[in-house]
Amino acid sequence: MMKKIILFLTILALLVPSTVHAQDQNPWNQVFDQNGNLRSDLTDLGVTTEHPSWMSVPLPFGQSLNLDANYHRYQTSDGNVVVLPSASTLFFMAMNPQASGLSQSKGMISNGQGGEIAFLGMVAGNSVDWNRVFADHPDMKTPDQFWGSVLSGQQNVWTYFSGWGFITTLMQMSWNDTALRTAYLMYMNGAKNCAALPGGCSGVVTPPAPPPPPQTKTCPDPKVATSPLSASILKTAPNNPLVVGQDTQSRRGADVLAKATIPPVIFTWYEAIYEDHKVCGIDNLTGLSSCHTEKVFKECREHVEHLPDAVVSMQATAALDSASQSWITSRLGQTHYGAYIHQASFTLIPGIGSWSGSCDGGGTCTGTGPALKVPFADPGTFNLHMSGVTSGTHFMGISITPPRQFSADGSLQVYVTLPSLVP
Amino acid sequence: MKEIPISKRNLLVGLILAVVLALGILAIQLFIHPDGQDSKTSPDDNLASNSAVTALEAFFHVDYQEGQDAWLNRICAASTSSGCQFISAGASQMWKKYGDEKTIVTAKVTPEMKLAETATEQVWKLSVSLSAALPGSNKTQDAAYVAVSKTDKGWKFDRFLLEPEVKVILARQAGTATPVGGQK
Numbered sequence: 001m002m003k004k005i006i007l008f009l010t011i012l013a014l015l016v017p018s019t020v021h022a023q024d025q026n027p028w029n030q031v032f033d034q035n036g037n038l039r040s041d042l043t044d045l046g047v048t049t050e051h052p053s054w055m056s057v058p059l060p061f062g063q064s065l066n067l068d069a070n071y072h073r074y075q076t077s078d079g080n081v082v083v084l085p086s087a088s089t090l091f092f093m094a095m096n097p098q099a100s101g102l103s104q105s106k107g108m109i110s111n112g113q114g115g116e117i118a119f120l121g122m123v124a125g126n127s128v129d130w131n132r133v134f135a136d137h138p139d140m141k142t143p144d145q146f147w148g149s150v151l152s153g154q155q156n157v158w159t160y161f162s163g164w165g166f167i168t169t170l171m172q173m174s175w176n177d178t179a180l181r182t183a184y185l186m187y188m189n190g191a192k193n194c195a196a197l198p199g200g201c202s203g204v205v206t207p208p209a210p211p212p213p214p215q216t217k218t219c220p221d222p223k224v225a226t227s228p229l230s231a232s233i234l235k236t237a238p239n240n241p242l243v244v245g246q247d248t249q250s251r252r253g254a255d256v257l258a259k260a261t262i263p264p265v266i267f268t269w270y271e272a273i274y275e276d277h278k279v280c281g282i283d284n285l286t287g288l289s290s291c292h293t294e295k296v297f298k299e300c301r302e303h304v305e306h307l308p309d310a311v312v313s314m315q316a317t318a319a320l321d322s323a324s325q326s327w328i329t330s331r332l333g334q335t336h337y338g339a340y341i342h343q344a345s346f347t348l349i350p351g352i353g354s355w356s357g358s359c360d361g362g363g364t365c366t367g368t369g370p371a372l373k374v375p376f377a378d379p380g381t382f383n384l385h386m387s388g389v390t391s392g393t394h395f396m397g398i399s400i401t402p403p404r405q406f407s408a409d410g411s412l413q414v415y416v417t418l419p420s421l422v423p
Numbered sequence: 424m425k426e427i428p429i430s431k432r433n434l435l436v437g438l439i440l441a442v443v444l445a446l447g448i449l450a451i452q453l454f455i456h457p458d459g460q461d462s463k464t465s466p467d468d469n470l471a472s473n474s475a476v477t478a479l480e481a482f483f484h485v486d487y488q489e490g491q492d493a494w495l496n497r498i499c500a501a502s503t504s505s506g507c508q509f510i511s512a513g514a515s516q517m518w519k520k521y522g523d524e525k526t527i528v529t530a531k532v533t534p535e536m537k538l539a540e541t542a543t544e545q546v547w548k549l550s551v552s553l554s555a556a557l558p559g560s561n562k563t564q565d566a567a568y569v570a571v572s573k574t575d576k577g578w579k580f581d582r583f584l585l586e587p588e589v590k591v592i593l594a595r596q597a598g599t600a601t602p603v604g605g606q607k
Contacts, residue, residue, distance in 0.1 A: 057513070058586050060565040061483075061557045065513035065583070095587075158587040164544055164570035168505035168582050171512065 027106065027186055030076040038074070045073040045081070048199035054096035055089070067092075067171070069100075071199040081190030083198050088171045090183050091124070093198070094150075095157065101198050105185040127163035206290045219270035219300035224400055227263040229309075231408035233316055233386040236370075243416045244375045253373040254412060258316040258349055258386035264306040264363025265393040265401050271301040307393035307400055311357040311367030314388035316349035318412065324380020332379075336418070342377035349386070365390070379416035385409050471545045471571045471578040472534040477501040478580030479551055479567055482510070483530030491518040498580075503572050506581040524558040535566070538592050543573045546584065546592060568592065 033039050049068045057065040070086040083105070085093060093100035125143060133146050140146055149155040187197055194201035234257060241247065241254035274295040282289055325341055332339040348371035349355050355369030367388055376382060387407035393400040478501035485494065495514055499507035520526075531552045539546040546568065553563040568584040584592070 051516075057583055059583055060551055060567045061553065061562050062560040063517065063557060065510065066516055067509075067512050156587065156591070158585070158591045161588065161591075162539075163541055164546065164584070164588070165503075165505070165572050165581055167585075168503065168509045172505040172508050 027080050031082050043075040043205055045203035047072045048202045054099040055092045075205055079189050079191035081187045083185040091170055106188050127166045128160050129162040133160050218297055219272050222269035225266040229262045229406050231260040231406040233258040233384040233408050233410040235412040241414050243379050244377050246417050253375045256348055256371045258369040260367040260388055260406050262309045262365040262390055265309055267305040267307050267395055267400050269303050273298045273301050306363035308359040308363040308365050309390040309393050310359055310365045311388055312391045314355040314367045314369050316369055316386040318382040318384050319345040320378055321381045321383050376414040379414050382412040474578040474580055475547045475569050475571050476532045479532040480530050485521050485526045485528045487522045487526050501580050503579040503581050509582050520558050529554045546570050
């Protein structure tokens with residue numbers, strides 16, 4: 001029987017890695033590598049021995065024989081603990097799933113109770129009176145169903161044992177081969193709750209405390225500063241423009257320039273700077289020293305951003321003022337019959353000219369709209385008006401200032417040469 | 424051919440004697456075994472129960488002066504190899520207590536009944552009487568439930584039954600137990 005058990009346990013051990021890796025995104029991936037070997041980054045917690053009550057054999061006269069529960073344990077990088085009980089320990093755990101903590105494990109080799117059922121069947125199956133089991137439970141068709149109900153606490157396996165020697169054989173097998181461990185029991189976050197682990201807290205590495213939440217109000221609020229923008233519209237040439245037709249060049253007209261200058265928006269913000277400090281202490285639970293890294297506030301680092309506020313639209317117009325229009329139709333008409341207003345208004349930008357904009361490295365943006373050779377045909381004063389809108393400013397995708405409007409007014413005098421008779 | 428004449432009187436006397444003899448045998452059997460069960464025990468039963476007695480007397484023969492090894496050697500001589508290891512596994516804790524209390528105890532063990540058996544195993548209930556109470560107890564009389572196994576060296580003690588095993592066996596005791604008469 002012992003040979004049969006050893007053969008089964010060996011086969012079970014060989015199956016472990018492939019079974020584990022059949023499932024994706026499970027904690028067993030932190031236990032076995034792609035080749036099915038134990039990962040090198042596991043922390044080997046060593047072998048732990050204890051004397052649990054569920055492995056105590058009561059004897060006459062109040063005496064007791066306290067058997068060793070023996071586990072080899074590993075800890076994963078994120079605090080899970082994998083427990084490999086000895087064969088005899090696993091048997092007693094299976095017989096006492098609640099008290100032993102077996103029922104708290106995530107599973108055996110990530111395969112639920114399947115492995116445990118197979119283990120029990122091989123170790124103790126020959127010592128069970130199956131005829132009586134199936135006679136008492138007609139609903140059970142296979143031994144696995146019986147072992148499943150035993151593991152879930154619904155059946156008392158001791159009721160159906162017809163042999164007794166298998167237990168000492170199992171114990172002897174465990175003692176003679178302490179490396180005979182085939183069951184991998186996973187305890188999620190076992191390091192945090194090591195007192196409830198089979199084997200307790202011995203050797204368990206206490207996971208570092210999570211870093212403190214960032215102190216959001218340590219630094220001043222960000223600041224925004226804007227400077228006044230400037231805009232202008234004015235005549236640039238010639239010095240004294242004549243109505244078209246009278247200027248010396250053919251339809252020279254006048255040149256008008258609209259211009260806007262947008263200084264940068266100054267955005268000042270503060271970054272909290274933390275330093276990593278190593279903190280060591282004694283774990284209250286395990287009594288072992290452990291260290292972890294804490295982030296400690298150091299300073300507020302000031303950042304000043306010169307954010308460009310670019311021109312996104314610009315318009316400019318020229319309009320003959322009402323006094324000039326009145327002078328043309330009244331006074332000038334008296335001396336020059338048929339005088340009339342040729343064109344009282346012009347759309348300079350966009351129209352006769354177009355605008356262009358740019359920003360320099362310092363964040364200052366300009367918009368320039370030249371309207372050249374505007375054919376003013378009426379004498380008088382033209383009111384010039386320009387307006388525009390900026391883009392607003394953004395920093396790292398966040399809006400800092402909204403778009404701004406700008407405008408400016410100017411004037412332009414257009415002259416006319418009037419002939420007069422000299423006696 | 425020679426004829427032997429039997430008178431009616433002699434024939435009647437003979438019949439009466441035969442009936443009386445049969446009734447006498449029946450009465451004797453009923454007197455000795457009032458429950459009507461078969462008193463015969465197989466040689467295996469005797470050997471099995473003797474092995475249990477020997478092992479238990481060794482187990483409960485405690486003399487702190489002779490040391491743990493001598494105590495264990497006596498137990499293991501009457502036990503299967505796995506049974507020896509089973510006891511040895513928890514021996515240190517027990518012996519420490521015996522040493523601390525300077526325990527000197529001897530035991531008298533009597534088989535009470537065979538509770539269960541397979542071809543190679545038997546479970547026995549035995550009565551144990553101690554010369555003095557063991558540490559942690561004030562009893563000198565108690566029952567022991569043990570499993571013995573048939574090995575190539577004969578019947579040997581294997582182990583004390585676990586508590587759930589005892590409960591199950593006691594629940595079945597009425598239907599299957601075989602009392603032992605005058606074996607020791």
